[in-house]
Structures are given as C-alpha cells and as structure tokens.
Amino acid sequence: MISNNNKFISANLPWINIQINTHKIMEFFKSILLILFRSWLTVGIFMYSTHANAADDIAKIPIGYISQQVETPPNLSNLDVAPDNEGIAGGEISIRDNNTTGRFLKQEFSLETAILPKDADPLKTMEEMAAEGIHFFILDVGADALLKMADAAKGREILFFNATATDNRLRSQDCRANVMHIAPSRSMYTDALAQFLARKRWRKLFLVTGKRPGDVLFAAAMKKSAKKFGGKIVAEKEWAFGPDARRTAQAEVPAFTQDVDYDVLLVADEIGIFGEYLAYRTWQPRLIVGTQGLSPSTWHRTHEQWGSAQLQSRFVKRFKRRMRAKDYQVWAPVRSIGEAAARTNSGDFGKMTAYLKGDDFELAGFKGLPLTFRNWNWQLRQPILLIQPQALVSVSPQEGFLHEVSVLDTLGEDRRETGCKLN
Amino acid sequence: MSLMKGLKAGVFAIGLVCASASAEAYKIYVTNEKDNTVTVINSDGWKVEQTLNVGQRPRGILLTKDGKYLLVCASDDDAVQVFDVATLKLVKTLPSGPDPELFILHPSGNPLYIANEDDNLVTVVDIVNNKVLAEVPVGVEPEGMGISPDGKVLVNTSETTNMAHFIDTTTYELTANVLVDSRPRFAQFSYDGSQLWVSSEIGGNVAVIDPATQKIIKKITFDVPGVTPEALQPVGVRVTKDGAKAFVALGPANRVAVVNAKTLEVEKYLLVGQRVWQLGFSPDQKHLFSTNGVSNDISIIDVAKLKVIKSVRTGRFPWGVVATPD
Numbered sequence: 001m002i003s004n005n006n007k008f009i010s011a012n013l014p015w016i017n018i019q020i021n022t023h024k025i026m027e028f029f030k031s032i033l034l035i036l037f038r039s040w041l042t043v044g045i046f047m048y049s050t051h052a053n054a055a056d057d058i059a060k061i062p063i064g065y066i067s068q069q070v071e072t073p074p075n076l077s078n079l080d081v082a083p084d085n086e087g088i089a090g091g092e093i094s095i096r097d098n099n100t101t102g103r104f105l106k107q108e109f110s111l112e113t114a115i116l117p118k119d120a121d122p123l124k125t126m127e128e129m130a131a132e133g134i135h136f137f138i139l140d141v142g143a144d145a146l147l148k149m150a151d152a153a154k155g156r157e158i159l160f161f162n163a164t165a166t167d168n169r170l171r172s173q174d175c176r177a178n179v180m181h182i183a184p185s186r187s188m189y190t191d192a193l194a195q196f197l198a199r200k201r202w203r204k205l206f207l208v209t210g211k212r213p214g215d216v217l218f219a220a221a222m223k224k225s226a227k228k229f230g231g232k233i234v235a236e237k238e239w240a241f242g243p244d245a246r247r248t249a250q251a252e253v254p255a256f257t258q259d260v261d262y263d264v265l266l267v268a269d270e271i272g273i274f275g276e277y278l279a280y281r282t283w284q285p286r287l288i289v290g291t292q293g294l295s296p297s298t299w300h301r302t303h304e305q306w307g308s309a310q311l312q313s314r315f316v317k318r319f320k321r322r323m324r325a326k327d328y329q330v331w332a333p334v335r336s337i338g339e340a341a342a343r344t345n346s347g348d349f350g351k352m353t354a355y356l357k358g359d360d361f362e363l364a365g366f367k368g369l370p371l372t373f374r375n376w377n378w379q380l381r382q383p384i385l386l387i388q389p390q391a392l393v394s395v396s397p398q399e400g401f402l403h404e405v406s407v408l409d410t411l412g413e414d415r416r417e418t419g420c421k422l423n
Numbered sequence: 424m425s426l427m428k429g430l431k432a433g434v435f436a437i438g439l440v441c442a443s444a445s446a447e448a449y450k451i452y453v454t455n456e457k458d459n460t461v462t463v464i465n466s467d468g469w470k471v472e473q474t475l476n477v478g479q480r481p482r483g484i485l486l487t488k489d490g491k492y493l494l495v496c497a498s499d500d501d502a503v504q505v506f507d508v509a510t511l512k513l514v515k516t517l518p519s520g521p522d523p524e525l526f527i528l529h530p531s532g533n534p535l536y537i538a539n540e541d542d543n544l545v546t547v548v549d550i551v552n553n554k555v556l557a558e559v560p561v562g563v564e565p566e567g568m569g570i571s572p573d574g575k576v577l578v579n580t581s582e583t584t585n586m587a588h589f590i591d592t593t594t595y596e597l598t599a600n601v602l603v604d605s606r607p608r609f610a611q612f613s614y615d616g617s618q619l620w621v622s623s624e625i626g627g628n629v630a631v632i633d634p635a636t637q638k639i640i641k642k643i644t645f646d647v648p649g650v651t652p653e654a655l656q657p658v659g660v661r662v663t664k665d666g667a668k669a670f671v672a673l674g675p676a677n678r679v680a681v682v683n684a685k686t687l688e689v690e691k692y693l694l695v696g697q698r699v700w701q702l703g704f705s706p707d708q709k710h711l712f713s714t715n716g717v718s719n720d721i722s723i724i725d726v727a728k729l730k731v732i733k734s735v736r737t738g739r740f741p742w743g744v745v746a747t748p749d
Binding site for chain 2: 097100104313335343368369408
C-alpha cells in the first residue's frame with residue numbers, strides 16, 4: 001500500500017464519530033430515503049471500523065519530510081531543471097519497498113511531505129508533524145534550520161536524517177546526537193576526488209573559487225583533501241567575472257588560466273554559476289574537476305553496478321524520469337528506517353533508534369559495500385561516485401587507500417580529527 | 424519430420440561419443456551478461472567450442488531434467504529462451520514476466536519457477552505448454568531460488584526485503600518469511616532436504632536454515648587474511664550430493680570458500696578469478712566451476728583435491744554456469 005499523504009491522519013476515529021453524530025441528527029428529521037442512506041453508510045462505517053480493528057496490530061510508521069529551498073540554482077544551461085518531486089520521489093519508492101516488506105511483518109510506512117517557502121519556519125512544521133505522531137524526520141534544509149530543529153527536539157522521541165546539508169560543521173563542532181547524516185560532508189566529497197587525482201598522479205591543482213559561502217567551504221575542504229592525499233594547490237583564484245559567463249567565458253577564461261603550470265583545474269562553484277563554462281576555454285588543454293567536470297556525487301543516472309540497475313529501472317518505471325542524487329539521499333533514510341523496523345520487528349521509536357545507532361545496522365545501498373553510521377558523529381559511511389554528465393567515471397575510495405576500521409573512513413573527517421562531541 | 428530430427432540427433436550423438444576420447448566428456452555453458460552470449464566449453468581439454476548468441480543480459484542458466492534443453496534468462500528481453508542442446512538453436516521463448524534473473528525447475532522437470540526482479544514476483548511457468556500457472560507476490564527484488572528435493576517447498580530470496588520466502592508449490596501461498604542479512608542472493612537446499620543455504624551478499628554471511636522449523640541454524644561468516652571484511656560478499660552456493668561439503672562464491676574477495684556441510688565450519692578458501700558470483704558442478708561432481716565476472720573467465724576446481732586446476736576465458740561478465748553430459 002502506498003501512502004503519500006499530503007496530510008497525515010493519525011486519528012481516523014474522531015472523524016468517523018463526527019460523521020455518525022451528524023447522521024444521528026439528520027436521521028431524526030429526514031425521510032425514509034435518508035434512513036436507508038444512513039444504514040448504507042453505517043454498514044460502510046462498520047466495515048471501515050472492522051478494517052481499522054484488523055489493522056490495529058499493524059505498526060504504522062509515518063515519516064516526515066521537510067524541505068525548504070534556500071537558494072534556487074540558476075539553471076544557467078537552461079537544460080537540467082530540477083523536477084518538482086526531486087527527493088520526494090526517492091522517498092516514495094523507498095516507502096513502497098518498505099511496505100512490500102512490511103506486508104510480511106505487519107508494518108506500514110507513510111511519508112508526509114512539507115515543501116516550505118524560503119521565509120517559512122521549518123521548526124513550526126516539524127512541531128505540527130510531531131504533534132501528529134511523527135518521530136522520524138528527513139530534512140532538506142539549511143544547516144541553521146537543521147540545528148534549530150535538532151535543539152528543539154533534544155531529549156524527545158525524535159530522530160532526524162539530514163538528507164542534503166553537506167556542511168562539515170554539522171559533523172564536527174555542531175554535531176547533534178539526534179541527527180543522522182545521509183548526505184556526505186563536503187570533506188567526503190573532496191576526499192573522494194582527491195583520492196582519484198592522487199591515483200591518476202594529477203598532483204598540481206589550480207583552484208578556482210566562486211564567491212558564495214558554499215564555494216568557499218568547498219574550496220577549504222578541497223585544500224585539506226589535497227594536502228591529505230598528496231596534491232598541491234599551485235594557484236588559487238576567485239572567479240570574479242559576474243554571474244552569467246555564457247557569452248564572455250571564451251574571452252575571459254584563457255587569460256584567467258594563463259601562466260600557471262597545473263594538471264587539472266579545480267572548481268568550487270556549488271550552485272553552478274560559472275563552472276560549466278570553464279571546460280575547453282582554458283589556456284592550456286586541461287581537465288576540469290570539482291563541482292563541475294568530474295564531480296563527486298551520491299548517485300548518477302548511469303550508475304548500474306551492484307544491483308543499482310534494479311532500483312534505477314523501478315524508479316524510471318514509476319516516475320518517468322531518471323533518479324537523481326537527491327532522490328537517493330531521501331531513498332536511503334526511508335530505507336534505513338524500514339530496515340530498523342524490519343530488524344527489530346517493531347515500530348517502537350526506542351527500539352528502532354537503538355538499532356539504527358547500533359553495531360548491527362547496515363544498509364544495502366547499491367554501492368557494493370554495506371553502508372553504516374560512524375558512531376562518533378552519525379555520518380553515513382558510503383562510497384562516493386565520481387561522475388561526468390553522461391557517465392560514471394570511478395567510485396571512491398580508490399583502491400589502495402586503506403584504513404584500520406573501514407576503507408570508507410578514508411573519506412571525510414576521521415574519528416581522531418573530529419570536533420564532534422555527542423551527548 | 425520429428426523422426427528425421429530424432430534420427431539426425433541420434434546420429435550426431437553417436438558421432439560425438441565416438442569422437443570423444445574421454446567417455447566422461449561433458450559440456451559447460453556460461454552466460455555472459457555483457458556480451459549477450461553463452462560460452463560453450465567442452466570438458467575434454469577444457470576448450471571453448473562455441474559462443475552462442477542469446478537474448479539481452481543473459482544471467483540465470485539451467486538445463487531441463489532430461490538434459491535436452493538449455494534455458495537462459497534473457498533479463499533485458501523479459502524472456503526465458505529455450506535452446507536445443509543438440510543443435511544449440513533457439514526453439515522457443517517462455518513467458519517469464521519482466522526481468523527474469525534466476526530460476527529453478529521442479530524436481531519432476533516441470534514447472535519452472537522464475538524470480539522477476541523488477542516486479543516483486545515469482546512467476547510459475549509450465550514449460551511444456553508455455554503457460555503461466557501463477558504469479559506469487561514476494562519481497563522487493565526477488566532473486567535466489569531454491570526448491571526442496573520433494574518439490575513441495577519453493578524458496579525465494581528478496582534482495583531488498585532481505586527475506587527467504589517459503590512458498591507452498593501446490594497452493595502458491597507463502598508459508599514462512601525468514602529474515603536474513605542484507606541482499607540475499609542465492610538459496611540452495613541440500614540434497615537430502617535437511618538444510619537450506621541462503622547467502623547474504625552485503626550481510627557477508629551464509630545462513631543455514633532448517634527447512635522444517637524455518638529457523639536459522641547458523642550464520643556462517645568468512646575471514647580471509649588480507650581481504651577487507653566488506654569484500655567478503657557471498658553469492659553462489661553449491662552443496663555436494665553426499666552432503667559433505669558446500670562451496671560459497673565470495674564475490675570481490677575472489678575466493679570460493681569450502682565449508683564442511685556437517686559442522687558448518689569453513690575449511691579452506693580457494694583463490695579464483697575476480698568477482699566470483701555463481702557456481703556449478705560437473706555432472707559427476709568431480710569438478711566445480713565458478714564464474715568470475717571481472718576477470719572474464721571461469722575457474723575450474725577439482726572437488727576432491729580442493730584445488731583450482733585451470734581457468735578458461737569466457738565472454739564479458741560471465742554470470743551463470745551449468746554443465747551437462749555430452
């Protein structure tokens with residue numbers, strides 16, 4: 001059964017009672033026809049309540065999804081406009097899979113979604129959903145809004161899954177015990193890239209950074225990753241040519257990239273303002289990597305290994321479009337919650353959370369390795385895909401980068417580097 | 424016409440027997456997932472005899488009980504193709520439901536039970552009359568298929584639901600759903616029916632289940648020095664007829680584990696080709712073949728000596744393997 005409730009109804013019975021009461025009054029005054037109608041309706045209600053009684057032993061596990069778009073990407077290429085259901089579609093396919101499994105375990109999952117405008121307060125929506133009985137929340141919001149919700153929910157039966165915020169600080173000094181991070185951190189992304197560059201021996205990196213705070217953070221993470229894996233930033237420039245480079249890039253980029261001896265041009269342009277216009281315009285023939293060109297991602301339409309072809313085809317069949325990274329990042333938490341319910345054979349928040357945070361948790365995430373949470377900051381360990389627009393190029397961690405706990409811990413801040421103190 | 428065909432086949436068979444130096448020669452068929460072909464290998468000298476064009480994305484492969492027909496899951500064609508073993512010509516296509524991946528025959532030889540990975544179904548097909556007899560809803564991404572020796576219980580594993588579903592083959596009802604570890608890929612009954620082996624690829628173990636009680640007797644885990652635990656991903660399982668040994672293909676660990684099927688302890692690891700998935704015995708069970716998807720070959724294991732004696736090049740991404748007497 002697919003539940004895609006716009007409005008999560010936790011208590012059906014009061015509504016039915018009101019209907020009955022109204023009818024009792026009506027019955028008093030109206031004709032025999034209406035009485036007949038009433039008996040028909042009563043039968044209907046009776047059947048409904050029998051159904052509800054039979055459904056009593058079904059564990060209902062509603063999941064909230066709160067999305068607030070903070071900054072709209074410019075769609076400079078005018079091509080890849082994000083679909084309206086980006087993210088939610090991944091959640092829905094996961095809900096359906098959970099419910100197929102739930103059939104065998106008497107568990108029923110549903111997704112209540114809230115898409116909020118920029119000026120709305122996600123905390124208010126979260127509290128409304130929590131009042132309706134939702135304990136698990138998937139968040140597609142900025143770091144500050146996420147922390148506000150996490151702090152308001154501290155000590156309560158609420159667990160958050162951060163689907164999209166990549167900020168390192170959320171896994172470090174601003175980590176929270178009630179926030180599990182599905183989205184990789186910026187460092188995981190840049191480490192994935194740096195490992196690949198190291199393997200290719202492309203060591204001399206020319207870093208071009210946009211002006212937005214995200215760009216600066218990505219550049220900072222990239223510098224750290226380069227250092228960690230033996231790369232060298234040989235030059236660093238800020239992109240200062242204004243927002244729309246479509247008609248000017250050919251004139252500006254050659255001069256901008258002249259007089260530097262480098263292997264690859266590393267771009268930090270998270271929302272895609274200028275990065276796409278660097279390729280083929282550099283003074284020397286050089287490849288582009290970073291937020292554009294060869295980029296790190298959690299998912300790609302051409303990813304087909306490790307059984308992912310199956311998820312891809314299920315997705316396309318249902319939504320008539322390809323699955324995107326954000327879809328995957330909502331698929332994964334819904335699936336994790338489903339896994340917790342199945343493994344504990346329970347819809348109980350405490351049991352499920354203990355499983356999610358326990359040593360036995362693992363998610364088959366179509367990446368060839370089990371995905372697990374780092375118990376020092378609740379970051380999901382995961383391989384990172386390195387993609388170009390039409391093809392998957394590689395998957396990090398790269399061969400040969402080893403770690404005493406898990407090769408996946410070669411990506412992102414490790415336990416001993418973290419500033420996270422969970423309490 | 425059928426008489427003519429029969430005669431021809433007879434003559435052909437006699438010819439082969441005479442030509443073959445070894446009386447025990449047999450053929451090995453390997454599906455090549457990315458090449459849309461089946462590699463045919465003769466056991467006499469382990470030589471590739473022929474490469475047969477089949478449907479798209481061939482994966483599961485088996486032989487009919489009489490050994491006359493080769494059945495191939497052409498996953499991307501949503502069909503099961505039937506080849507005449509004598510002529511290696513396509514003789515018919517069975518209705519299979521979408522995306523057939525693995526399948527198994529009833530011990531009597533009919534019907535065929537197919538896992539439809541995309542549709543959360545097991546399709547039951549009468550292979551003589553070309554008819555779908557039933558569709559059984561199971562968990563998400565059904566793959567592994569095992570059948571009890573008496574043919575009464577069919578077991579399907581669902582890769583995302585992570586269960587072994589027990590299906591009554593007369594009523595098509597699910598009688599039990601056993602939760603196993605992540606991504607169960609394969610199910611195999613022991614020949615006496617007392618054990619059901621289910622491999623969990625991401626979970627990294629093989630659950631041995633008592634089919635009578637549907638309880639897990641033991642989860643067999645693996646440990647290969649120098650191989651990260653995450654790379655130990657069991658897929659294909661084969662148990663010897665005498666119930667003494669089981670072989671487990673360990674995926675990217677490039678090993679086949681040898682398990683004592685009585686004590687359920689791992690005894691040895693055999694180094695084979697890269698990304699080993701499926702296994703198949705020779706008709707006399709003296710040899711075991713492993714499909715190595717990344718190195719594009721099969722490894723031939725001497726079952727008595729527990730040694731890898733040879734590897735034979737196949738097409739790209741060899742997936743399934745089956746052998747038949749010549």
